[in-house]
Amino acid sequence: MANGQLDPTVSMAALFGSRLKWYREQRGWTQAQLASKVYVSQSRVAQVERATGARPTAELARALDEAVGANGLLIDLWPHVYRESFPDWTRRFMELAAKAVVIREYAAHTVPGLLQTEAYARAVLGVGRTLTGPQQLEERVALRMGRQERLKKPDAPTLCLVLDESVLARPVGSGRTMRQQVLRLRQACNQHTVQVLPFESGEHPMMGGSLTLLTMPDGLEVAYTEGADHGQLFEEPEDVASFTRTYDQLRAVSLPPAMSARMIADAVEGYTDGRSHRRALAREQLQQSRGRQLRRGGGRVSRRRAGA
Numbered sequence: 001m002a003n004g005q006l007d008p009t010v011s012m013a014a015l016f017g018s019r020l021k022w023y024r025e026q027r028g029w030t031q032a033q034l035a036s037k038v039y040v041s042q043s044r045v046a047q048v049e050r051a052t053g054a055r056p057t058a059e060l061a062r063a064l065d066e067a068v069g070a071n072g073l074l075i076d077l078w079p080h081v082y083r084e085s086f087p088d089w090t091r092r093f094m095e096l097a098a099k100a101v102v103i104r105e106y107a108a109h110t111v112p113g114l115l116q117t118e119a120y121a122r123a124v125l126g127v128g129r130t131l132t133g134p135q136q137l138e139e140r141v142a143l144r145m146g147r148q149e150r151l152k153k154p155d156a157p158t159l160c161l162v163l164d165e166s167v168l169a170r171p172v173g174s175g176r177t178m179r180q181q182v183l184r185l186r187q188a189c190n191q192h193t194v195q196v197l198p199f200e201s202g203e204h205p206m207m208g209g210s211l212t213l214l215t216m217p218d219g220l221e222v223a224y225t226e227g228a229d230h231g232q233l234f235e236e237p238e239d240v241a242s243f244t245r246t247y248d249q250l251r252a253v254s255l256p257p258a259m260s261a262r263m264i265a266d267a268v269e270g271y272t273d274g275r276s277h278r279r280a281l282a283r284e285q286l287q288q289s290r291g292r293q294l295r296r297g298g299g300r301v302s303r304r305r306a307g308a
Contacts (some may be wrong), residue, residue: 012080013051023068038063082143102215106162120181123173159192168267179271189261195254
């Protein structure tokens with residue numbers, strides 16, 4: 001910042017702030033006058049214009065855009081502003097995922113973001129090592145919820161998921177949070193392809209990490225792997241082909257969609273009554289059923305890791 005002027009090239013938040021200030025001054029308004037039109041404090045407008053403090057919410061971005069007559073520019077900038085609150089390794093992936101026509105994902109530990117409830121997302125995002133504070137948590141939750149709007153549109157991507165059984169077994173947040181989340185997964189089985197990878201399938205090439213395969217409108221495919229505090233995007237055809245084979249292996253040893261839906265429904269019931277002995281009994285029955293199914297339906301995946 002030179003001579004008190006914000007450099008719009010520093011960040012997307014700075015660009016958003018500089019554009020807002022330009023539109024405001026074109027109308028001859030003070031920050032206080034603009035604040036009164038969008039029902040926030042003058043200091044909040046100052047924070048946005050200076051790219052300090054909390055980033056604007058989607059609702060505030062829309063209100064500011066309409067008030068200053070930006071013709072959608074501020075609304076278009078908002079997703080890019082919010083992506084800056086995420087680690088570097090996720091930003092490129094998020095940009096591609098927003099355009100993908102097919103999304104295939106193996107989730108190792110948590111429910112995929114596109115199907116998370118708000119309470120579950122807040123619990124998951126609230127323990128991230130890169131989180132800097134409560135406001136950033138709210139920003140990340142808002143962005144995650146915003147990304148789910150794609151699934152409601154006519155051009156929604158085809159979604160295929162493989163969920164590790166640990167996704168259903170590990171409680172996240174309160175019992176109510178888990179029940180609502182697992183119930184949403186059960187409902188998703190009616191719209192998307194959802195399979196559960198049972199513990200009995202044993203070791204596999206993606207142990208310890210998640211995998212997402214994206215197919216873009218032009219047919220280009222990319223792969224993205226992610227751990228607790230790192231991620232990597234793969235765009236070379238050889239790498240993507242290797243991860244595609246890995247995903248196919250995981251699907252092959254997962255429960256079929258119908259059996260997966262029943263297992264998820266049983267998990268909903270388990271979180272409903274909250275009694276661990278009933279969940280333990282249901283798990284024992286499921287293990288017996290899945291064991292018979294796996295013995296009839298195929299072997300375990302190869303120990304060879306993807307790309308080896």
